[in-house]
Amino acid sequence: MSSQVNGRLTDPGGTVKDREIATEQRYVDLAYARLEEMRAAAQAMIREGYRQSLAGTKGSLVDRDAMVHQAALRAQALDVADDGLVFGRLDLAPGEQETGEVRYIGRVGVRTSEHDSLVIDWRAPAAEDFYRATPEDPRGVVRRRVLHSRGHTVVDLEDDLLDPDAADGMTVVGDGAFLASLARTREGAMRDIVATIQREQDEVIRAPADGTVLVRGAPGTGKTAVALHRVAYLLFRHRRRFGSRGVLVIGPNRRFTAYIERVLPSLGEGSAALRSLGDLVDGASATVHDPPRLARVKGADAMATVLRRAVTDQAPGAPDELRVVFKGVVVTLDRARLDRIRNEVHRRSRGSVNAARGRAAELLLDALWRRFTDVGGPAAAESAESAETALWNAILAEDGLASLDDDPNETRPSNGDGPARGNGARPGDSKRAQFEARVREQRTFTDFLVAWWPIRAPRDVLRSLGDPSRLRRAAGRDLDRADIEPLAASWSGTATSYQDVALLDELDSLLGSPPRPSRGRAPADDDPFVVDGVNILTGEDVADDTWEPEMRELTTSIERLERSRRVDDGVTDERPEYAHIVVDEAQDLSPMQWRMLGRRGRHASWTIVEDPAQSAWEDLGAARQAMDAALGGARTTGSRRRGRKPAPGRSGGRGGSSPHKDTARPRHEYELTTNYRNSTEIAAVSARVLAKALPDARPARAVRSSGIDPIVRVVPEPDLATAARDAAEELLTQVEGTIGVIVPMPLDEPNAQATLFDEPAATGTQFWTEADRDRIGAGLPDRVQVLDVLEAKGLEFDAAVIVAPETVAAQSPRGLRVLYVAVSRATQHLTVLTSAPDWRTTLLPGSPASQ
Numbered sequence: 064m065s066s067q068v069n070g071r072l073t074d075p076g077g078t079v080k081d082r083e084i085a086t087e088q089r090y091v092d093l094a095y096a097r098l099e100e101m102r103a104a105a106q107a108m109i110r111e112g113y114r115q116s117l118a119g120t121k122g123s124l125v126d127r128d129a130m131v132h133q134a135a136l137r138a139q140a141l142d143v144a145d146d147g148l149v150f151g152r153l154d155l156a157p158g159e160q161e162t163g164e165v166r167y168i169g170r171v172g173v174r175t176s177e178h179d180s181l182v183i184d185w186r187a188p189a190a191e192d193f194y195r196a197t198p199e200d201p202r203g204v205v206r207r208r209v210l211h212s213r214g215h216t217v218v219d220l221e222d223d224l225l226d227p228d229a230a231d232g233m234t235v236v237g238d239g240a241f242l243a244s245l246a247r248t249r250e251g252a253m254r255d256i257v258a259t260i261q262r263e264q265d266e267v268i269r270a271p272a273d274g275t276v277l278v279r280g281a282p283g284t285g286k287t288a289v290a291l292h293r294v295a296y297l298l299f300r301h302r303r304r305f306g307s308r309g310v311l312v313i314g315p316n317r318r319f320t321a322y323i324e325r326v327l328p329s330l331g332e333g334s335a336a337l338r339s340l341g342d343l344v345d346g347a348s349a350t351v352h353d354p355p356r357l358a359r360v361k362g363a364d365a366m367a368t369v370l371r372r373a374v375t376d377q378a379p380g381a382p383d384e385l386r387v388v389f390k391g392v393v394v395t396l397d398r399a400r401l402d403r404i405r406n407e408v409h410r411r412s413r414g415s416v417n418a419a420r421g422r423a424a425e426l427l428l429d430a431l432w433r434r435f436t437d438v439g440g441p442a443a444a445e446s447a448e449s450a451e452t453a454l455w456n457a458i459l460a461e462d463g464l465a466s467l468d469d470d471p472n473e474t475r476p477s478n479g480d481g482p483a484r485g486n487g488a489r490p491g492d493s494k495r496a497q498f499e500a501r502v503r504e505q506r507t508f509t510d511f512l513v514a515w516w517p518i519r520a521p522r523d524v525l526r527s528l529g530d531p532s533r534l535r536r537a538a539g540r541d542l543d544r545a546d547i548e549p550l551a552a553s554w555s556g557t558a559t560s561y562q563d564v565a566l567l568d569e570l571d572s573l574l575g576s577p578p579r580p581s582r583g584r585a586p587a588d589d590d591p592f593v594v595d596g597v598n599i600l601t602g603e604d605v606a607d608d609t610w611e612p613e614m615r616e617l618t619t620s621i622e623r624l625e626r627s628r629r630v631d632d633g634v635t636d637e638r639p640e641y642a643h644i645v646v647d648e649a650q651d652l653s654p655m656q657w658r659m660l661g662r663r664g665r666h667a668s669w670t671i672v673e674d675p676a677q678s679a680w681e682d683l684g685a686a687r688q689a690m691d692a693a694l695g696g697a698r699t700t701g702s703r704r705r706g707r708k709p710a711p712g713r714s715g716g717r718g719g720s721s722p723h724k725d726t727a728r729p730r731h732e733y734e735l736t737t738n739y740r741n742s743t744e745i746a747a748v749s750a751r752v753l754a755k756a757l758p759d760a761r762p763a764r765a766v767r768s769s770g771i772d773p774i775v776r777v778v779p780e781p782d783l784a785t786a787a788r789d790a791a792e793e794l795l796t797q798v799e800g801t802i803g804v805i806v807p808m809p810l811d812e813p814n815a816q817a818t819l820f821d822e823p824a825a826t827g828t829q830f831w832t833e834a835d836r837d838r839i840g841a842g843l844p845d846r847v848q849v850l851d852v853l854e855a856k857g858l859e860f861d862a863a864v865i866v867a868p869e870t871v872a873a874q875s876p877r878g879l880r881v882l883y884v885a886v887s888r889a890t891q892h893l894t895v896l897t898s899a900p901d902w903r904t905t906l907l908p909g910s911p912a913s914q
């Protein structure tokens with residue numbers, strides 16, 4: 064092991080802090096040297112794995128794969144730890160021992176070659192005290208030290224003296240580096256907070272792995288950061304369980320997932336799936352947000368009933384009549400009969416609609432046979448047959464040949480009850496079996512079946528609801544008549560909204576996969592449902608070896624279309640299920656979105672992160688019920704009150720929660736109370752918006768003053784976009800990091816007002832279009848982002864410009880809460896541009912209404 068010291072030299076005359084930094088640097092160098100050896104060992108193990116594969120036996124290949132996989136994971140984790148490997152030190156009280164233990168905490172665990180601990184992984188139990196110890200409850204810790212590093216170099220230190228009585232000559236240094244770090248420049252991507260996780264946050268991160276952890280907190284309290292660190296913790300402590308079955312992290316939109324995507328890799332965890340609500344369903348990608356009213360209608364759970372009706376309605380383009388000919392007798396099923404059969408198929412097959420095509424074929428054959436017997440078909444067929452036989456016998460007799468034999472199996476038809484299944488004729492129903500066998504073979508029948516009971520893709524069904532009359536049928540009494548036209552219009556276009564994605568998933572679960580071929584199915588030659596090498600019940604290619612490729616061209620075009628559509632639509636037969644699901648910004652999920660998530664976590668444990676005060680969703684009660692259903696009926700089992708003391712009679716102890724004994728799936732609730740994002744000056748403005756939106760809600764406590772006062776400018780309405788651009792340009796000279804210009808939701812349609820507002824808005828009726836947005840941002844550097852209020856969820860910027868708060872507030876019944884989200888995005892500078900002078904006094908009381 065190398066013991067070379069690379070750190071900065073200590074000036075004997077330097078400050079106490081310099082000397083302390085130099086001491087820590089020596090230790091950090093030691094840890095890096097050992098890390099280097101561990102990385103070399105991991106690389107050697109990867110090479111060894113490949114070497115073993117040369118042995119070539121099956122067993123060795125399996126061993127190699129396992130070895131290479133493990134070694135690669137290890138190497139990856141060690142690589143990630145290279146930046147800021149050691150960030151903490153704990154000095155424990157001496158206790159029984161003569162000298163107190165010293166523990167170093169870091170991104171990964173590092174041991175000497177003799178297995179002595181050099182650095183403890185931050186997720187290990189021995190690191191818990193680093194985050195939990197406080198002066199009131201020091202947990203044996205005398206001094207906690209945070210090391211701030213740049214690369215391998217320690218640049219600063221900060222100490223907390225937790226137990227002064229035990230300090231006994233210990234040096235304590237620090238000048239608020241933690242608070243200073245909160246004011247750091249934001250570069251557009253969230254960073255990990257592993258060195259500065261606070262106690263209340265740590266309790267969430269290390270909360271029990273089972274059931275549900277529900278985290279609430281105001282903007283900037285670290286909910287997202289905490290949820291992501293919890294994923295890293297769960298994967299570290301329960302690797303087998305969560306690593307193999309997977310962890311899903313869900314964010315509100317694509318901008319947000321891009322913003323947080325670096326946090327887990329920086330913690331050495333690249334295995335969690337990170338998706339936005341618009342990208343969760345394979346093959347369906349959201350491009351737009353619905354206006355609030357449409358979003359509310361699409362997201363309500365009544366939509367599940369509407370979609371169920373939609374998939375049981377006749378498919379678009381389905382034929383209205385089935386005609387087959389058997390022994391000269393024409394048998395017809397008209398629209399009314401076909402409708403009854405369709406309803407009966409849906410009634411009997413409670414599972415997937417696509418898989419019911421086989422049953423549809425059975426019931427059609429059954430109905431045809433009944434029609435055949437009703438119209439005297441058997442007798443007519445018999446006489447047609449005997450006339451034909453007589454004709455042939457006459458011809459044969461003329462040639463001196465023997466007459467045709469009667470079919471020895473043929474008997475008179477049974478009473479015709481019950482459908483005949485399969486081709487095997489039983490005595491007593493051979494007439495019927497013969498009828499069915501012949502009809503099945505007819506192209507008119509199979510083509511009808513394919514068109515009448517098509518294998519449908521979710522997107523086709525949704526698009527079909529772009530027809531208002533079809534939507535009206537599906538709606539029954541579950542939709543307001545006034546919503547039919549706007550809904551149909553939204554589905555007749557090509558855009559997919561965030562709410563539509565959940566509807567596509569719902570449809571996918573209703574439609575399901577086509578029927579699967581049975582293992583013992585008849586060879587393709589004998590199967591009447593194999594048409595041109597394709598099983599029309601399954602869509603499966605069942606050509607045998609003798610099948611010539613060019614013969615595929617004979618497959619009906621409908622079949623080819625159906626099969627290709629299923630692939631193009633990209634909806635996979637297998638919906639992935641996860642062992643743990645993290646839902647961020649959960650307050651905005653609609654019931655339909657909860658149903659979509661529930662299907663992916665039927666056996667999962669959950670971390671739910673939310674702030675009801677930021678909710679744009681109106682019917683939180685319905686969303687709660689849908690959430691409970693998705694979580695598998697878990698009920699609240701523990702609770703954490705604001706502040707430090709647990710409520711009397713509640714379990715949970717100090718700052719924590721514990722599961723209720725009665726329920727199978729416990730829920731642990733936590734509340735985060737400190738705002739790490741906003742300066743106190745900005746937090747005061749957001750608190751005023753919160754008071755307007757929810758008079759009873761309490762804002763989080765901001766801890767850092769910037770000395771920079773927020774600005775509210777009153778601007779004539781037509782000049783708002785220009786003023787926004789001017790403000791952004793001004794801020795470019797004041798901050799080094801990101802600037803967010805947050806505008807109202809765009810409305811491109813001239814009549815969008817009608818779909819947007821439940822009631823005429825009192826103020827702020829300005830339309831914001833994509834063109835306005837483009838105008839503000841044109842030519843500005845990338846660190847300026849122009850985005851609408853919904854896109855801004857979860858993000859943060861060094862400076863934010865809020866445009867037209869009056870319009871944001873009026874755009875939906877939850878507009879004030881949406882505005883609350885917008886004004887709590889900035890860390891340093893906040894500029895608000897309004898054309899309504901009273902908003903100036905609302906946001907900055909004491910200031911004149913206009914300037």
Ligand SMILES: Nc1ncnc2c1ncn2[C@@H]1O[C@H](COP(=O)(O)OP(=O)(O)OP(=O)(O)O)[C@@H](O)[C@H]1O
Nearest residue numbers: 256259260261282283284285286287288739740857
């Ligand atoms: N313990 C901490 N140490 C340093 N920074 C922290 C800490 N906790 C949170 N932060 C920082 O505070 C900011 C806000 O965190 P985060 O986005 O997780 O808050 P949030 O509660 O999810 O906010 P919102 O509700 O607005 O989405 C982030 O920059 C995060 O890195």
